[in-house]
Amino acid sequence: MEKTLKKVDIIFEIDKSCSPLAVLDRTLQRPADEIILDLIDSGLKGRGGAGFPTGLKWKFTRNETSDVKYVICNADEGEPGTFKDREILDRVPEKIFVGMTICAYVIGAREGYIYMRGEYNFLLKSLQKKLDDFNAMLTEKGVDFQIYFKSGSGAYVCGEESALFESMEGKRGEPRNKPPYPTVAGYNNKPTVINNVETLVYTTMICHMGPERFKELGTTDSRGSKVFSVSGDTPIPGIYELELGMPLQDFINEFGDGDAKAIQVGGASGHCVPRKKFSDTIIGFEGIPTGGSMMVFNSSRSMYNVLHDYLEFFTEESCGQCTPCRVGCQQLLKGIEAVKKGDKPPAYLNDLKKLTATMKIAAKCGLGQSVGNPFNSIVDNFKEEIIY
Amino acid sequence: MSTTQLMVKDLVKRNGRTRNSLMPVLQGIVQEENFLSEEAMLSVAEELDISVAEVYSTASFYTFLDTVPRGKNIIRVCKTITCHMKGKDEIINALSNALKIKVGETTSDKQFTLLTANCLGWCHKGPVMLINDDIYPDLTVEKALDIIGAYSQKPK
Numbered sequence: 001m002e003k004t005l006k007k008v009d010i011i012f013e014i015d016k017s018c019s020p021l022a023v024l025d026r027t028l029q030r031p032a033d034e035i036i037l038d039l040i041d042s043g044l045k046g047r048g049g050a051g052f053p054t055g056l057k058w059k060f061t062r063n064e065t066s067d068v069k070y071v072i073c074n075a076d077e078g079e080p081g082t083f084k085d086r087e088i089l090d091r092v093p094e095k096i097f098v099g100m101t102i103c104a105y106v107i108g109a110r111e112g113y114i115y116m117r118g119e120y121n122f123l124l125k126s127l128q129k130k131l132d133d134f135n136a137m138l139t140e141k142g143v144d145f146q147i148y149f150k151s152g153s154g155a156y157v158c159g160e161e162s163a164l165f166e167s168m169e170g171k172r173g174e175p176r177n178k179p180p181y182p183t184v185a186g187y188n189n190k191p192t193v194i195n196n197v198e199t200l201v202y203t204t205m206i207c208h209m210g211p212e213r214f215k216e217l218g219t220t221d222s223r224g225s226k227v228f229s230v231s232g233d234t235p236i237p238g239i240y241e242l243e244l245g246m247p248l249q250d251f252i253n254e255f256g257d258g259d260a261k262a263i264q265v266g267g268a269s270g271h272c273v274p275r276k277k278f279s280d281t282i283i284g285f286e287g288i289p290t291g292g293s294m295m296v297f298n299s300s301r302s303m304y305n306v307l308h309d310y311l312e313f314f315t316e317e318s319c320g321q322c323t324p325c326r327v328g329c330q331q332l333l334k335g336i337e338a339v340k341k342g343d344k345p346p347a348y349l350n351d352l353k354k355l356t357a358t359m360k361i362a363a364k365c366g367l368g369q370s371v372g373n374p375f376n377s378i379v380d381n382f383k384e385e386i387i388y
Numbered sequence: 389m390s391t392t393q394l395m396v397k398d399l400v401k402r403n404g405r406t407r408n409s410l411m412p413v414l415q416g417i418v419q420e421e422n423f424l425s426e427e428a429m430l431s432v433a434e435e436l437d438i439s440v441a442e443v444y445s446t447a448s449f450y451t452f453l454d455t456v457p458r459g460k461n462i463i464r465v466c467k468t469i470t471c472h473m474k475g476k477d478e479i480i481n482a483l484s485n486a487l488k489i490k491v492g493e494t495t496s497d498k499q500f501t502l503l504t505a506n507c508l509g510w511c512h513k514g515p516v517m518l519i520n521d522d523i524y525p526d527l528t529v530e531k532a533l534d535i536i537g538a539y540s541q542k543p544k
Contacts, residue, residue, distance in 0.1 A: 080468045080507040118415075118452045119508050121521040151415060154451030156506060170410030172449040188408075229511065231470045237512035268469075268507075295470060295511070309469045313506055319449070 003245035005254055008217065008225040010205050011198065011241050012091055020098040020204055021137070027207045028143070032062065032106045039203060042211035043223030048074060048159075048196030049266065049291030050366070054203060057193055060183035061107040064191035069109040071100045072187060072194040075116040076164060078156040079267035080313060081293030084227040085197040086120055087239050092201065093127055097134045097147060099200030102207060103193050104145040112147040113187070115164050118154050156317035160365050161186070161194045163319065174321040175365035198227055198292070219245035222284030226292060232264075233257050233298035245286075249279040251294065259298040262381070267293035268310040269370040272303075272377040303382035304340060310374045311336065318367060325368025328359040332375060339387055346387045349379055395420055396431040407438060410446055414453050422462065422501075423454040451505070459494040461539050464505035464518040471507075471514035479515050480504065482529040486536060499540060 027035060039055030046052045061069060073096060077085040088096065100112045114131075116123070128149065135146050150168055152158050158167045162176035165187045186192025195203075202224065206214050218224045222244035231237045234255045242251075252260050264272050265281075265288045273281050273288065281287055297306060311333040320326045335352045338344040356372030363369045379386055389397075399416040403409035410432070417428050424447050433440035447453045465471075465480050480502075484490060487500050494501040510516040513525035517532065524535055 077509055078507060081470065081511050082507075083509040083511055086509050117509070119505070119518060119523075122523055150411070152450075153411065153415060153453050154505070155449065167411060168408065170407045170446060172446055174449075231511035231514075232473065239512070293511075301473065305472075306469060309472060313468060317506060 003219060003243055005246045005250040006217075006243040008241045008243055010209075010225060011088060011095075011201050011227055013205075014092075015208075018208060020092075020094040023204055023208045024098045024101055025141075027102050028105055035102065035106050035207065036062065038211045039206060042206045042214045043218075044199070044202055044206060044214070045222070045285060046196055047198035047202065047226060047292070049079070049269075049289070051285055051289050054195065054199055057183060057195070058103060058106050060181075061191045061193045064184060066191050068111075068188070068190045069107050070187045070190060070192040071103045071107070071109045071112040072164070072168075072192055073100055073112070073114040073197055073200055074159065074161065074164060074194055075114050075120070075197050076152050076159040077120075077197070078117055078159050078317075079269065079291055079293055080310070081231055081264065081267045081295045082229045082291055083231075084229045084239050084292050086123070088197050088201060088227070089116070089120065089123055089127065093130050094134065095201045095204045096197055097131065099195075099202075099204040100147055101138065101143065101145055102203060103195070103200070105143075107191070107193055109193075110144050110146070112145065113150050113168065114147060115150045115152060115158075115168060117152040117158075119152075121151055124149065124151075155319075156313075157319045157365070157367055160367065163365070164194070165192070172319070174319045175367075177364065196291075217243045219282075219284055219286065221245075221286040222289075226290075228290075228292045228294050230255050230294045230296070232294075232296035233260065233301070234296045242283075244284040246283055247279055248273055248277075248281040248283060248288075251283065252278055252296070255294070256296060257298055259300075260296050261299045261301070262297045262303065264293070264295040264297070264306070264374070266290040266373075267295075268313050269367070269373055271373050272306075272381060274381040277381075303378050303385040304336070307336060307374065307378045307386065308333070311371075314367065314371050322362075322364040322368065324359045324362040325364070325371070328355055328363070328368060329371060331355060332371065336386060346383075349383070349386065353379065390427065392417075392421065392425065392427050393431045396428060396435055400432070400435040405436060407436065410436060410438075410443065414443075414447055418453060422458040422460060423456060425457075429455075457494065457498075459498050459501040461499060461519055462501045462503065463536070464503045464508070466506075466508040466510070466514065466516045466518075467504040468507035468511075470511040471516060474514040476504075476515040478529055479517065479527050479532050482532060483536060486533055500536070 158173040163173040167173040182192045315329040516525045
């Protein structure tokens with residue numbers, strides 16, 4: 001079932017007749033299992049990029065036996081080209097707090113944390129007050145749950161969930177081995193639900209509008225809508241909530257400047273789609289999944305510079321813990337520089353591609369595993385720009 | 389007891405004497421002193437009863453937890469792709485010329501440090517820079533220079 005581009009207003013919608021707090025009151029009256037069933041039925045998958053079914057995550061954590069469990073909101077939005085979580089935090093923070101509280105009720109948590117990147121600390125001026133009010137309101141209602149802010153300090157890798165836990169525990173933000181998964185052993189090695197900012201808002205909204213209405217949007221594999229961060233060569237950069245499952249061609253017809261030659265879908269760690277593939281690329285879990293970053297490049301841009309920029313980014317942001325990622329990122333960067341200068345023959349790009357295959361298998365976390373996405377999609381589609 | 393030691397004592401008291409408090413304590417010190425001095429790190433280790441190597445290990449991992457002296461105002465210009473496309477090089481050059489320092493350096497009066505940063509999350513409004521905790525999107529060279537000018541007027 002092919003979809004066309006459709007703008008939606010769920011995340012930022014302000015419904016005067018039904019405030020987030022009213023949704024909270026109503027939802028806390030319902031049995032926890034029923035809420036989980038609704039979430040599973042809605043088909044909501046994580047909006048941070050990895051796309052794990054949210055209802056299952058909550059269910060697994062609920063099923064763990066532990067006196068202490070945690071709800072964590074991952075607001076360490078660091079993927080280049082992504083800025084939607086900042087906007088959500090700024091405009092509808094209460095919907096996030098409510099989503100966290102519903103989750104806490106479902107899994108049995110008494111503490112929740114919002115881990116927000118240090119680059120967004122300026123938001124705290126207004127957010128801390130709103131959170132204090134919300135916490136006070138919970139205490140007044142007799143809900144045994146409190147939320148706290150934690151700040152990051154400028155490390156992209158801390159958006160990886162286990163690195164985020166390490167950082168919260170006062171350590172270097174180095175990802176852990178998995179399993180165990182966070183649902184079993186997350187923050188402080190206790191069962192933890194960690195959800196992206198946007199995902200938590202959707203849980204609130206699904207509790208508000210019901211799974212049926214959410215399911216009406218999107219496709220079988222990609223239910224609902226998603227907030228997109230649109231940047232680059234577009235006359236209308238910004239944040240847009242769109243129905244999932246649209247062809248990239250529809251997207252570019254709306255947002256392009258008429259001269260788009262490529263779109264980087266999913267940020268630096270995502271895939272680069274060239275113009276000739278716009279019409280048969282679907283935005284969603286059945287096509288190219290995305291954390292929401294859409295960077296448009298027109299024909300005036302050098303794709304070598306784009307790839308070089310991404311590789312520099314990964315080389316700097318690799319935590320350095322595992323060799324495939326630490327050395328791999330450096331070698332990819334040096335490799336394309338050498339090919340460009342003519343120090344290495346064009347065929348050397350094939351060796352570099354093999355290196356990304358090794359990184360995909362051997363790197364410890366998503367950072368190193370996904371460097372091959374931009375590398376291969378840019379090298380394969382714009383080889384002449386990399387070489388000449 | 390030095391002012392640094394007193395500040396660390398106070399930060400530990402407010403955040404709790406546990407390993408999990410290390411990040412907020414270090415962030416608190418940077419807020420006050422712009423960087424983590426050896427004295428500060430030694431003092432944190434003592435207060436939290438952990439090895440100073442562990443304090444340094446954590447501190448040295450994070451870009452915003454500097455272990456070398458920084459100026460009172462830390463400028464971080466975003467250098468990632470969209471800001472690159474929108475002209476971050478011109479902004480960096482203009483700031484560098486105005487402050488007479490290169491990227492990574494601090495002015496002799498210790499008022500400004502000029503740095504670059506990876507994606508700051510304002511790709512639709514680039515180029516963008518962060519000064520301490522405050523964000524300045526939609527920059528032009530003139531705007532950037534005005535902003536720096538306003539910071540230099542502030543009481544030292």
